[in-house]
Amino acid sequence: MPTRTADAEWQGDLRQGxxxxxxxxGAFEGSYSFKSRMGDETVGTNPEELIGAAHAGCYSMALSNALANAGFTPTRVHTTARVHFNQVPSGFAINPIDLETDAVVPGIDEETFQKLAQDAKENCPVSKALAATPINLKATLIK
Known part of the structure; x- marks a missing residue:
């Protein structure tokens, strides 16, 4: 399996850099700053947003795979990740991550869908990498 890379460069002090x-x-390159991470600045990205994109993408693929392995072909799986970046006594932490997914899956019942959705949350490689962080899931089957 290939090794994926990413890089970041920071110039200046924390608040003004x-x-x-x-x-x-090369699919993504973006700026980031103290304000785009700690405040309401909408220009630029932040590490938490990128973690959210990675988690939402990985989870959507994991759920699609779990559904297919159970004999169901999803028409659509859409996931939003809300990554909470909070101050804690020791500094800052990502805590929790809320995954919200909705899927169109012909022929599946609610109980089976919920079981597979939960299993995908536990077994998604990004979820495993973030195991120290609480991850909440709300899964909606669209009929």
């Missing part, structure tokens, strides 16, 4: 993050494939 600025940085750039990019993924190795």
């Amino acid at each position: 600025k940085g750039t993050m990019r993924v190795g494939s």
